[in-house]
Amino acid sequence: MIITKTPLRVSFVGGGSDIPQFYKRFNYGSVVSAAINSYVYVIVSKKNDFYERYRLNYSKTESVERIDLIKNEIIRECIKYTKIKDRLYIATIADVPSNTGLGSSSSFCVGLLNALYYYKKKRVSKKKLAEIAAKIEIKILRNPIGKQDHYAAAFGGFNHIKFYSNNKVKVQNLLSKHGDNLLHNSLLVWTTKFRSATKILKKQKKNLKINSSKMLEIRNLSEIFSKEFKKKKINLLKIGELIERNWELKKGLTNLTTNKAINEIHKYGLENNVLGSKLLGAGGGGFILFIVEKKKQKKIIKKFTKKGYRVYRFSLDNTGTTIKKII
Numbered sequence: 001m002i003i004t005k006t007p008l009r010v011s012f013v014g015g016g017s018d019i020p021q022f023y024k025r026f027n028y029g030s031v032v033s034a035a036i037n038s039y040v041y042v043i044v045s046k047k048n049d050f051y052e053r054y055r056l057n058y059s060k061t062e063s064v065e066r067i068d069l070i071k072n073e074i075i076r077e078c079i080k081y082t083k084i085k086d087r088l089y090i091a092t093i094a095d096v097p098s099n100t101g102l103g104s105s106s107s108f109c110v111g112l113l114n115a116l117y118y119y120k121k122k123r124v125s126k127k128k129l130a131e132i133a134a135k136i137e138i139k140i141l142r143n144p145i146g147k148q149d150h151y152a153a154a155f156g157g158f159n160h161i162k163f164y165s166n167n168k169v170k171v172q173n174l175l176s177k178h179g180d181n182l183l184h185n186s187l188l189v190w191t192t193k194f195r196s197a198t199k200i201l202k203k204q205k206k207n208l209k210i211n212s213s214k215m216l217e218i219r220n221l222s223e224i225f226s227k228e229f230k231k232k233k234i235n236l237l238k239i240g241e242l243i244e245r246n247w248e249l250k251k252g253l254t255n256l257t258t259n260k261a262i263n264e265i266h267k268y269g270l271e272n273n274v275l276g277s278k279l280l281g282a283g284g285g286g287f288i289l290f291i292v293e294k295k296k297q298k299k300i301i302k303k304f305t306k307k308g309y310r311v312y313r314f315s316l317d318n319t320g321t322t323i324k325k326i327i
Contacts, residue, residue, distance in 0.1 A: 001045040001327040002118050006111035007035035007317040008095070008102040009152035010188075010289060011280060012239075013246045014222030016253070018146030018163050019201075020138065021208055022215055029163040030222040031148045032229075034179055035156040035317040038095040040107040041324075044115040047087035054079075057091040059098070074109050077136045082116040099194040101281025103149030107321075109133040110153040114321045126320055130154035130169075144201040156320030158182075160226040174229040179316050181234055185294050187301070189269070190310040191262060193285030200282040203254045214249045221246050240275025240291040247278035257283030265309065272300050287312075 014031030016022065023029035047055060056062040056075055070076035075090055090112070098104040110133045117124045124132075133150040137143045151161050151171055158179030160172045208215065225242050228235060247266070251258050258266075262279055265288055269277050275291040292300055301311045 001043060001325075002115045002323065003325040004042045004044075004111040004115045004118075004321060005324045006040045006042070006107045006114070006153050006321040007156055007319075008038045008040065008104060008107050009033050009035050009149055010102065010183075010186075010314070011148060011152075012222075012278075012289075013225045013242055014219055015148065015246075016146065016204065016215055016250070017219035017222075018148040018161070019144070019204075020147075020163075022219075023163045024165045025208075026212070026216065026219070027165050028219075029146070030160070030219045031146075032158075032160050032174070032222045032225045033148055033152045034158040034183060035152050035320060036102075036183070036314045037317050038102065038314065039317075040092060040094045040104060040111050042108065042111040042115050043089070043091040044112070044119050045089045046119075047089045049087065053087045055089045073141050074105065074112065074136065077140050078109065078112045078116055081132065081136060081140075082113070082120060084116060084120060097194065099286065100190075101279065101286030103152065103281075105143075106133060106137065106145070106149030107153040109137055110150055110321050114323065118323055118326075126154040127169075127171075129321065144198060144204075154320050156317045158229075158316060160222065160229075172226070174226065176316070176318065178229050178234045182236075182239060182291075183314060183316050185236055185291060185297075186314070187290045187292050187297060188280075188287045188312040188314060189265060189290060189304060190287055190312070191265060191279075191285050192310075193261065200254060200256045200284055203256060204282070207254060211253050214252055218246055218249050221249075236275055236291060236293065242276070243278050243289070243291060244276035247276075250278065250283070254283070259284065262288065268304075268307065269300075272303055274300070 011033040017029030052063040053065045130150040134147045157173045162170045269290050273296050277290045280287045304311045
């Protein structure tokens with residue numbers, strides 16, 4: 001039995017420029033994101049010969065004899081890609097539900113590939129895991145997503161990631177001390193809404209031509225953000241302003257990005273000393289990131305809690321996907 005542990009991520013600025021349709025047209029995409037201490041765990045084990053060929057436990061349970069009957073697309077395509085013929089038991093659990101804007105599907109894909117390759121006794125680099133996971137989700141399954149989540153999940157850390165038109169990817173790890181500092185001055189607020197990103201991302205892709213100026217500014221915000229991290233001391237006010245600007249631009253990409261409930265949470269944060277905020281993921285629900293000075297967090301958490309919202313603190317994961325246990 002093999003167990004992998006793979007982090008989720010928080011995307012600060014640049015999201016959307018990691019979609020192939022953007023960076024192939026505009027030479028490169030650029031994002032800043034951080035892997036966090038919330039994880040997806042994947043278990044892979046060889047099954048005995050007495051029952052079905054594949055037993056799968058995730059939010060649903062599948063028991064099937066043939067690989068083409070597997071309904072979970074990521075599991076099916078990862079098994080196909082790694083060419084494992086054995087009978088398999090695969091299960092997954094996560095610290096946070098899927099469809100909440102933290103990149104859970106990509107973390108699952110990276111973690112599953114890590115486990116399957118280890119099962120085959122084959123060493124695969126973190127870069128290769130990210131590349132294959134992105135290929136499976138974007139090219140094979142044709143999901144309208146970007147690449148940043150796969151690299152955040154595989155590498156861990158606080159990164160400035162660039163995606164070039166020739167398909168090369170550069171991962172630059174930013175200063176960990178600044179990353180830790182920023183995350184200690186950040187909060188996640190749960191909107192209580194789950195959402196599927198597919199419809200929103202398809203519309204965003206369709207609107208790319210008319211939104212090109214917005215997307216170019218979103219990409220450029222990550223360059224400014226990265227420069228801030230190279231200074232001796234992090235400027236929380238400046239970081240908050242960049243994240244706030246990213247959100248204002250993102251809201252204009254489609255009419256599905258935000259809604260009344262999200263706008264109310266965002267407004268409430270700004271009224272209570274938040275330096276900047278943005279919805280994570282494609283939009284419609286999930287988590288909202290707030291930049292809040294640590295000394296003011298207790299008061300703000302109390303206010304949000306009274307309003308019925310759930311607030312989470314989080315910290316940086318520097319390891320990326322790992323093999324945690326072999327039995």
